[in-house]
Amino acid sequence: MRDTQPFDHRPDPELGAALRAALEPRDDHAAFVARVMAQYERAQTLPPIPTLDVLASWFRPGIAAAAAAFIAGLLFGRGVLTPAPASIEAAMAPVEGTGLAALVTAQDPPDASVVFASLVEQH
Amino acid sequence: MGNSADDKDLVARALAGDRDAFGVLVDRYAAQARRVARAVLGDPDDADDAAQDGFLSALVKLAQYDARRPFGPWLMRIVANAATDRRRRRNVRRAEPLDPSLVGGGPRPDTAAMRSELGERLRTALGELPERRRTAVVLFDVEGYSHAEIAGILGIPEGTVRSEVFHARRRLRTLLADWKEQVP
Structure with missing residues (x-):
């Protein structure tokens, strides 16, 4: 094990090996791969861009907020920017x-x- | 870590619908993904669930992968996010912080005897570190990613990665040295 150097750029082989052994999965590697691949077809049927659903849920509130902002801006603009008619x-x-x-x-x-x-x- | 050019070829084939190509990627990165997820979650069963979530999420998002960049860090980012997400949900469910005893997967009579004392100590020590710190040190010292790659995986500045790895190593090296002194 090398001395502790602040912000050492190189991995520590001894610590790395000990951690690897400590974190090594218990179960069979092939069983895990098979488990993931068993979900392959199901995963491919998932919507690719769920973000669209999020955006869709915001569509109506967004339109309402934009309309309200437009009307408020229009009223404000007419009140502030148009000069009062002189006699x-x-x-x-x-x-x-x-x-x-x-x-x-x-x-x-x-x-x-x-x-x-x-x-x-x-x- | 897998061969970069080979990874890109496999990704291209998987994108085209080649199931076997995706299977090779899963086989290649499964151990790494499970270790990273376990560094985040502690519990090995939760870690495997998170690693699986990560692979399936990667499959769905495969079109978003930038082939100019290495595949491993991209995948590990998804796996780490899946693990973090699972941990948050688990903490909400339990309404309490991570129990360090869970780091070893809890008392399991069928496997407890197989674990070394050092492994138990390291898992416990890892569980006591902040999540980002333990993930960073595992990605650096176990998986061999660079500070820059880990910064991309964890979404934090490179300097913060260096600091996290440094502090994690200081704790873990002390534990390792103590253990070596005890072992005849």
Whole structure:
């Protein structure tokens, strides 16, 4: 038996042999092989991918959860992202002095300075 | 461990429905699978059940085997998982931890006399180690797998495998040395 080296890369033959003897199966090797092979046909009839069954069981709850999440997201998006409609008065109110209202409501063609002023006010 | 190229050929044939090819694989790895399962479970009958579960599970999953990798570690991972699963179910059923006396398979008058004292001691010592530790040392020192392969089998980092093997060896070597001192 070799000295104990931390994280030795090589198997210990003496310890390995002792453990092997301690764990050696009692019964006949051939009997075990025959026992496994007796189940060969049955094993081949098992579903190859039982995961599909698991996924199938989650299908309906998954669809319901996805629909609920979609509706909640839709409502949230409409509530948060859509700006509240402004009244026509608010839209037409000048920010300062003569502006968009004067331009729109004037009977005569606008003066160039008014147009210019309204553009400057918008920016 | 089996011949790698030969294993791959056998797997390919088994996948194609060749019953005999699968039988050769079972014959080749049966002893190893039973020892690994016994390292996990202790009880030899439970271990054989788990090894059988492992082989049949491997048969069902054979299409998932990556032929670029060695077959032995892939199979041992399935066997170790089958044994761990069986142990969990057994513990739930019994609602108590593994009894070290079970490591030898319990008192069986028909076979007890055949077991050596050292074997009994080693099985008891193995049963007192954490499951991952005893599986790691058996895979390394008995089955000859590398640390990297054991890391793949147990699904843990390679450094953890080294540590587990080191601690298991320290315990088992002490036991072995004590026994050698007692033996004239």
